[in-house]
Amino acid sequence: MGGGGTKTAQNGPDNSLLTFLANVGIVVLVVLNILSLLLGVGIIIVGKYVDSEISKNENVMELLELVDFGDFNLRTVVDALIIIIFIVGAFAIVLSLIGGIGAFFTLRVLLFLYIGIIILVIIVEIAVVSLWVKLLREVDYALETLFLDLLKEYTGFSDITVYTVGWDFIFILFDCCGVHPITASSNDFETLPSAFWTNGDRGSDVIPHACCKDVAVDNYLNYTNTDCTGCYDAFDRTFNQLGSAAVSVASLLVLAELGAIFFSVIIIIAVFKKKRAGLV
Numbered sequence: 001m002g003g004g005g006t007k008t009a010q011n012g013p014d015n016s017l018l019t020f021l022a023n024v025g026i027v028v029l030v031v032l033n034i035l036s037l038l039l040g041v042g043i044i045i046v047g048k049y050v051d052s053e054i055s056k057n058e059n060v061m062e063l064l065e066l067v068d069f070g071d072f073n074l075r076t077v078v079d080a081l082i083i084i085i086f087i088v089g090a091f092a093i094v095l096s097l098i099g100g101i102g103a104f105f106t107l108r109v110l111l112f113l114y115i116g117i118i119i120l121v122i123i124v125e126i127a128v129v130s131l132w133v134k135l136l137r138e139v140d141y142a143l144e145t146l147f148l149d150l151l152k153e154y155t156g157f158s159d160i161t162v163y164t165v166g167w168d169f170i171f172i173l174f175d176c177c178g179v180h181p182i183t184a185s186s187n188d189f190e191t192l193p194s195a196f197w198t199n200g201d202r203g204s205d206v207i208p209h210a211c212c213k214d215v216a217v218d219n220y221l222n223y224t225n226t227d228c229t230g231c232y233d234a235f236d237r238t239f240n241q242l243g244s245a246a247v248s249v250a251s252l253l254v255l256a257e258l259g260a261i262f263f264s265v266i267i268i269i270a271v272f273k274k275k276r277a278g279l280v
Contacts, residue, residue, distance in 0.1 A: 018266065018269065018270050018273065019270055021263075021266045021270075022266050022267045022269075022270035022271075024263070025103070025262075025263030025264070025266045025267045026103050026104065026106070026263075026267060028259070028260075028263050029099055029100065029102075029103035029260060029263055029264065029267075030100055030103050030104050032099070032256065032259075032260060033095075033096040033097070033099040033100030033103070034096070034100060036092050036093075036095065036096035036099070037092070037093055037096040037097065037100070039092055040088075040089045040090065040091070040092030040093035040096060041089070041093065042089075043085055043088055043089035043092060044085075044086060044089035044090065046085065047082055047085035047086045047089060050082060050085065051082050054078065054082070057169055057173065060166055060169040060170055060173065061075050061078070062075075062162045062166055063150065063162060063163060063165075063166025063167060063169075063170065064078065064166070066150060066162070066163070066166075067143070067146050067147075067150065068146075074139070077135075077139070095114070095117055095118075095121070098110055098113060098114050098117070099111075099114040099260065099264070102114050102264075103263075103264070103267060106267055106271050108268050108271055108272070111264045111267060111268050112268070114260070114264055115261050115264050115265065118257045118260055118261055119261070121257060122254055122257055122258075125250050125253060125254060126250070126254075129246050129247060129250040132243070132246050133243050133246065133247065136239045136240075136242060136243045137243075139239060143232060143235060143236070143239075144179065144232045147179045147231065147232055147235075148179050148188075150163060150167075151167065151178065151179055151188060151192065152192060152193060152194075153194075154167050154189070154192060154194065154208075155194040155195075156194065156208060167208075167210070168208065168210035169210075170231055171208065171210040171211045171231070172210050174231060174234045174235070174238075175234070176211075176231035176233070176234040177207055177208070177211030177231065178207070178211070178231060179231055179232045180232060180233075181233060182206075182207055182211070187206055187207065189206065189207055189208065190206065
């Protein structure tokens with residue numbers, strides 16, 4: 001009888017804190033990986049949408065290709081981001097399946113694999129975010145000068161060139177005008193060397209029609225409104241928002257991943273102890 005009582009005490013981890021945490025961990029990991037699965041699918045859908053929208057505005061991409069930073073240009077950055085979006089989406093789906101199945105069926109092999117992958121992911125995320133923020137700072141620092149050089153090639157709607165059409169699409173899509181904000185005393189277009197802006201062909205216009213607020217691609221040639229901001233400010237704001245978003249998202253992901261590692265370890269230990277006690 002005494003031996004039986006001892007056996008029961010040893011086999012009684014079902015009421016222990018460890019078992020409770022393991023059960024909570026199973027629920028948390030399953031829910032977390034279902035969300036991760038949906039997120040992966042959503043990321044791929046967003047990537048497909050962004051890719052299709054960019055394909056519709058090839059003129060902008062041709063101009064961004066001319067914004068050269070030596071080893072890469074802005075188009076290279078955009079194309080790389082689209083590829084990364086698809087890779088991240090697919091990876092999130094695979095990882096969520098490994099973690100979700102491993103947790104639901106308490107499969108230690110999958111959970112060990114899940115932990116190993118997450119640790120590598122955390123390392124990669126920290127490195128990528130650091131490089132991403134550094135890249136955005138470098139691009140932001142050089143962008144104003146590069147934009148001013150490219151704007152010199154703008155000829156107005158009297159001529160169709162990659163520079164002119166590309167700038168027009170940027171003006172429309174980003175609701176901006178020129179490089180610096182247009183004011184009563186400052187206008188980037190009035191100092192352009194192209195004939196359209198020096199021989200009076202533009203009439204009373206002080207900015208391109210594409211700069212007008214609420215303008216669209218199909219009506220910018222006959223639209224007027226001079227309430228505009230500079231394109232450098234628009235891009236600078238976008239880059240700063242992207243940098244802040246990257247750091248915030250990465251921080252949340254790392255916290256979630258650390259939680260996933262913690263619960264995975266708890267489940268593994270609980271399963272190990274149950275096997276050792278002969279309960280499973």
